[in-house]
Amino acid sequence: MDIVKTATPPAGxxxxxxxxQGAVAELRAMILSGELRPGSRxxxxxxxxxxxxxxxxxxxxxxxxxxEGLVELRPHRGAVVTPIDPTEITAVFEVMEALEALAGDLxxxxxxxxxxxxLDRLHxxxxxxxxAGDRLAYFLTNRQIHARxxxxxxxxxxxxxxAGFASKIxxxxxxxxxxxxxxxxxxxxxxxxxxxxxxxxxxxxxALLAAHSRQTADAVLAALNGCGSDDPGNVxxxxxxx
Amino acid sequence: MDIVKTATPPAGxxxxxxxxQGAVAELRAMILSGELRPGSRxxxxxxxxxxxxxxxxxxxxxxxxxxEGLVELRPHRGAVVTPIDPTEITAVFEVMEALEALAGDLxxxxxxxxxxxxLDRLHxxxxxxxxAGDRLAYFLTNRQIHARxxxxxxxxxxxxxxAGFASKIxxxxxxxxxxxxxxxxxxxxxxxxxxxxxxxxxxxxxALLAAHSRQTADAVLAALNGCGSDDPGNVxxxxxxx
DNA sequence: AATCGCCATATTGTATACAATCTGGCACGC
DNA sequence: GCGTGCCAGATTGTATACAATATGGCGATT
Numbered sequence: 001m002d003i004v005k006t007a008t009p010p011a012g013x014x015x016x017x018x019x020x021q022g023a024v025a026e027l028r029a030m031i032l033s034g035e036l037r038p039g040s041r042x043x044x045x046x047x048x049x050x051x052x053x054x055x056x057x058x059x060x061x062x063x064x065x066x067x068e069g070l071v072e073l074r075p076h077r078g079a080v081v082t083p084i085d086p087t088e089i090t091a092v093f094e095v096m097e098a099l100e101a102l103a104g105d106l107x108x109x110x111x112x113x114x115x116x117x118x119l120d121r122l123h124x125x126x127x128x129x130x131x132a133g134d135r136l137a138y139f140l141t142n143r144q145i146h147a148r149x150x151x152x153x154x155x156x157x158x159x160x161x162x163a164g165f166a167s168k169i170x171x172x173x174x175x176x177x178x179x180x181x182x183x184x185x186x187x188x189x190x191x192x193x194x195x196x197x198x199x200x201x202x203x204x205x206x207a208l209l210a211a212h213s214r215q216t217a218d219a220v221l222a223a224l225n226g227c228g229s230d231d232p233g234n235v236x237x238x239x240x241x242x
Numbered sequence: 243m244d245i246v247k248t249a250t251p252p253a254g255x256x257x258x259x260x261x262x263q264g265a266v267a268e269l270r271a272m273i274l275s276g277e278l279r280p281g282s283r284x285x286x287x288x289x290x291x292x293x294x295x296x297x298x299x300x301x302x303x304x305x306x307x308x309x310e311g312l313v314e315l316r317p318h319r320g321a322v323v324t325p326i327d328p329t330e331i332t333a334v335f336e337v338m339e340a341l342e343a344l345a346g347d348l349x350x351x352x353x354x355x356x357x358x359x360x361l362d363r364l365h366x367x368x369x370x371x372x373x374a375g376d377r378l379a380y381f382l383t384n385r386q387i388h389a390r391x392x393x394x395x396x397x398x399x400x401x402x403x404x405a406g407f408a409s410k411i412x413x414x415x416x417x418x419x420x421x422x423x424x425x426x427x428x429x430x431x432x433x434x435x436x437x438x439x440x441x442x443x444x445x446x447x448x449a450l451l452a453a454h455s456r457q458t459a460d461a462v463l464a465a466l467n468g469c470g471s472d473d474p475g476n477v478x479x480x481x482x483x484x
Numbered sequence: 485a486a487t488c489g490c491c492a493t494a495t496t497g498t499a500t501a502c503a504a505t506c507t508g509g510c511a512c513g514c
Numbered sequence: 515g516c517g518t519g520c521c522a523g524a525t526t527g528t529a530t531a532c533a534a535t536a537t538g539g540c541g542a543t544t
Contacts, residue, residue: 059526079526098344262527299529320495504526510520
C-alpha cells in the first residue's frame with residue numbers, strides 16, 4: 001500500500017484530510033487571527049483561489065463555520081465574518097463562567113498526578129513570563145493552562161463547547177489589549193485557583209476559576225466599550241490580552 | 243416588490259429558505275425522531291431523492307449536522323448517524339447540569355412578569371397532564387417549560403448551546419422510557435424549582451434545576467444501561483421519557 | 485488449504501456549468 | 515426635482531459530470 005505520503009506536502013494548496021476540512025481549518029485560523037476582519041464580507045471566488053480549492057468544498061466549509069457561529073450566511077447575499085458584538089460577548093462570558101467552574105471542579109476530581117504536576121510547571125512558567133514582561137508568551141501559557149484544566153475534566157462535550165466559546169472570546173480579545181494592573185491581577189487570580197487545585201479542592205477551584213473568568217470578562221468588555229470600533233487600528237493583528 | 247409569496251408552498255419538495263437549510267432541518271428532525279437510526283449509514287443519493295434535492299445541498303447539510311455532532315463523517319466512507327454512547331451522554335448531562343443551573347439563575351433575575359405567569363400556567367398544565375396520565379403531553383410541556391426558562395435567561399449563546407445538548411439528550415431519551423415512580427419524582431422536582439422560581443430565588447432555582455437534570459440523567463442512564471442495545475425493538479419511535 | 489494481492493464496483497470528494505437572486509444605476513414619469 | 519420601475523452586472527444557489535478512494539470478491543501463490 002502507499003503508507004508513504006503521510007506527511008503534509010510542504011508546498012502546494014491545503015491538503016489536510018479532505019479539502020473542505022482543510023478549508024475549515026484555514027478559514028477558522030484566518031478568522032481567529034483577525035486576517036478576516038469581523039463584519040467583512042467573504043466573497044467565495046476570492047477565497048477559492050486564495051486557498052486553491054473549488055467553490056464546493058469552500059462552501060461546505062462556510063456552512064460548518066456558520067454552524068460554529070464564526071460566519072453568518074445571508075441567502076443570496078453572501079457570508080460575513082460574524083461581527084463582534086459586545087452584547088454577544090457578554091452572553092458568551094456568562095456561559096464561559098459556568099463552563100470554567102465545571103471544568104475546574106471536575107479537573108480536581110479526575111486529573112492524574114502527572115497532569116497536576118504539569119499544571120504546576122505551566123504555572124511556574126507563567127510567573128517567569130510575567131516577570132520577563134513577555135505578554136505574548138504569558139498569553140499563550142495562560143491559554144494552555146486553561147486548556148489543560150478543561151482536558152483534565154475528562155468530558156469531551158465540555159471540551160468541545162469550551163473550545164467554541166474560547167474562540168469567540170479570543171476574537172474579542174484581539175480587539176482589546178488591556179493594562180498592566182489587570183495583568184498583575186490576572187496572575188494573582190491564577191495563584192488563587194492554583195492553590196485550590198493543588199489541594200484538589202474542587203468546589204473552591206471551580207469557584208475561583210469562574211471568578212477569574214468573570215474578571216477577565218469585565219476587563220475585556222471594558223476595553224471593548226472603551227476603544228469603540230472607529231478606526232480599528234491594530235485589528236487584524238492578534239494581540240496578547242490577559 | 244414580491245412580498246406576496248411569503249408562505250411556504252404546501253406541496254413540492256422542501257423549500258424552507260435555501261435547499262441546504264431545509265435539508266438540515268429535515269435531516270435533524272429525522273435524526274431526532276429516530277427515523278434515521280443511530281449508527282446507521284447515510285447514503286447520500288438515497289437521501290437526495292428522498293428529500294428531492296441534489297447532492298450538493300445535501301452534503302452541505304451533512305457538514306452542518308456533523309458540526310453539531312449529530313452525524314459523523316468518515317472521509318470516503320460515508321456518514322453515519324452518531325451512535326448513542328452512554329459515556330458521551332454522561333458527559334453531555336454533566337454539562338447540561340451546569341447549563342440548567344445557569345439558566346435557572348439568570349431566568350429568575352431577568353424574566354418578565356408575563357413570562358413567570360406563563361411558566362406558572364405551563365406548570366399547572368403539567369400537573370393536569372400528569373393526572374390524566376398523558377405521558378406524551380407531559381413530555382412536550384416539560385420540554386416547553388425548560389425551553390421557556392432558558393429563554394428567560396436572555397442569553398442567546400446559552401440558548402443555542404442548551405438546544406444542542408438537549409437534542410443529544412433527546413436522542414438518548416427516545417431509547418429509554420422509564421417508570422411511573424421516576425415520573426412522579428420528576429413532577430415533584432418541578433414543584434420544587436417552580437417554588438423557588440416564584441420567589442425569584444435565583445440561586446435556589448438554579449440549584450434545583452441542576453439537581454433535576456442530575457436525577458433525569460441518572461434515570462436515563464440507568465434505562466440506557468438496562469436495556470442494552472441488542473434488538474432495539476422500539477428504536478425509531480419517539481417515546482415520551484420524563 | 486490458507487493467505488496475499490489485485491481488480492471491479494460503488495460511493496464519496498471535487499470541479500465546473502447553469503439557474504436564481506440581489507445590487508446599483510439609469511431612464512422614465514409624476 | 516424626486517421617486518419609481520426596470521435592466522445589466524455580479525454573486526450566490528443548485529445540478530451534474532468527472533476524479534479519487536474504499537470495499538468485497540476472485541484468483542494466484544506458497
